[in-house]
Amino acid sequence: MRSISDTIERLGKLRSAHGSSPLFDDRLTDLGPFGSNRGALEAKIHIPKGLMPRAPLVVVLHGCTQTASAYDNGSGWSRLADDYGFAVLFPQQTRSNNANMCFNWFEPGDIRGDQGEAFSICQMIETVTARYDIDRSRVFITGLSAGGAMANVMLATHPELFAGGAIIAGLPYATATTVPEAFDRMRGHGLPGTDGLQALLRSASRHDGPWPAISVWQGTKDHTVVPANAVAIIEQWRGVHEVEHQPATEGIDRHQKIVWRGKDGREALELYQLGGMGHGTPIDASSGYGTAGPYMLDAGISSTQHIARSWGLIASFEKRVNLDSGKSYEQPASTFQSPYPSGKGGIQQTIEKALRAAGLMK
Template identity: 30%
Template sequence: MLNQDIIREATRLTRSGQLVEATALLQRMLRGEKEPGATAPTVDHAALASGREPPTIDAKANAAETRRPRRAAQPAVDIAKNLSGLGLGGALRRAPPPMADIVPDGVKFVEGVYANGAGSRAYRLFIPSGYHGQPIPLVIMLHGCTQSPEDFAAGTRMNFIAEEQTCFVAYPAQRADANQAKCWNWFRPADQQRDGGEPSLIAGITRQIMCDYSVDSERVYVAGLSAGAAAAAVMGSTYGDLYAAIGIHSGLACGAASDLSSALIAMKQGGGSDEGPEDGPSIPTIVFHGDRDNTVHSKNGARIVRQSVGGTSTTTKVHRGRVPGGHAYTRTVHTDVSGRSILEHWEIHGAGHAWSGGSPAGSYTDPDGPDATREMLRFFLEHSLPQGRN
């Protein structure tokens, strides 16, 4: 069967609700098993149906991934792990992190809810101790699949760095009834558009916080991990008048996929257009991606860079370094003709699908650095919306 035929058949299975069968078919194609008689991977359907936990990536698994060669063959049930970004895996069952790992002592981490015609989403908001009513920046953080706002906050330690810089940080929470694995639905056309679907909910949470608190409207940012990073790319593409910069960690470009089949292919092989926005330079972007990411291929990070730069004339500078006792990395900085840094690409050598420099208190983290949280917030605060854009 040709690849085009496989994709058509997988699309048909998806539309008929046979997600596991579609997944298995595409997995065989991606491994190069094209002969009609190839044996299909076996999946524990009972486990998936009952919600029992399939194998998935956690902090320990990610650390091991960066230190030893990948096994020649993975168990077939690892499909659930590899496709967690699409909501086919069961929820990761972790004990909630202690509050001491989420926020500094004595600092507020309040709850909120926003609703519109597309539904409702809860969120948590970090309020730094240095906030006394003056306008300060706001960072929106979009968690990855199976994560929660508390887990993501603990793993990235964004609240601790934001406390140093006096910034708000908000963590919208994806609902399990919107996606089984609590993934943001970055690959659905209805969730890639302005003023509709999940983008309208995330933008609505942003604006609600801007109404309830004194936020510097020229310094509002959005970032995410994995499916959350792909959603952040969507937000940058659809709400360039709201966000001054975006951060994409182990994610995919806006428009990289339009359904389950293309999402699977994009995750494994890279996907999306290299074309930038038609109405001028794209939003300033910082990208982090491990070059041994077996869940979302690092080609996706390179594609985000090409899409972000678009037709803008830039000068590049390449910096290479290594975290003491940790990963080597290559940092490529693109500056425009005015000398402004508009894009940074951090390729982390030997790293897998995990937040770089994160804390083991949260899931999907790699403590061997570099510190994506600190570098991301540093990049954000170097950018503000041009006058008249908000």
């Protein structure tokens, strides 16, 4: 078992690669003032030229040791925004808040809707939404690692703000309140059971629906934030979405996607399991969106493109394979809708095995 000091050292080794003089074209600009900023964060934006009124907004949260610009260069979000006409907001951590540039997803003063970093991000969103005439019904959020955990914080505390969220190698909401607890949860130790996870989510706001659709991305060989956390995030959101217990499974770009549909037939929850991938954001360098680097992993699948498609930001057709039936489908991408029947057999065993490993099921 790694010590806390060892993990911090490992996370900090690549910090110099994302210093004040990046070796790439910085496509982001400062947002400027955005309110009281109780969480003392910074804000970067990318607004495509000729942005149309009522455009969507994507909020992107970087991981530890990264900056907003470095994460944008690796993930390709601003280039996708240029091609498809949506705005992108990049909250950025400061070293005075966290020496490793991690969003403080475990600090009680930063994960409440009207406090700290969460409140600052809300203020950024309100500023961008008003200034650029954003469609308030099409605001989305995503993030990696600590940024993924903070994206989950925002989805839990302000679900009314978001149509959807994508959590990459992140953690469930409010399961840690100290640094030692945070590292334990990253390793999969001490995660609450399903009832506890869902109670934490319901206590985060007074919201009673509709709820944002949730997409979870996880490398199967991630030893920094272990896969048990991805399962716990799904369990945390499964209650409010009232999804079918039996999911459907499909193969996408040599990886696996598991889908839970709500009563209306829409895809409410989805889990991407990236076979053999470690800790980072999956990209496809050949797509033209994103560049491989530290924690930006060329896994042959562009999470940026797939996430944007699931949110209806990109209109395209994809060939998919239902792993339960073996049949292939050509489906127009739309916002969290699925034509696939519920899965059977093997996938249920896979989910139950993961739940048991996480201590969420006996």
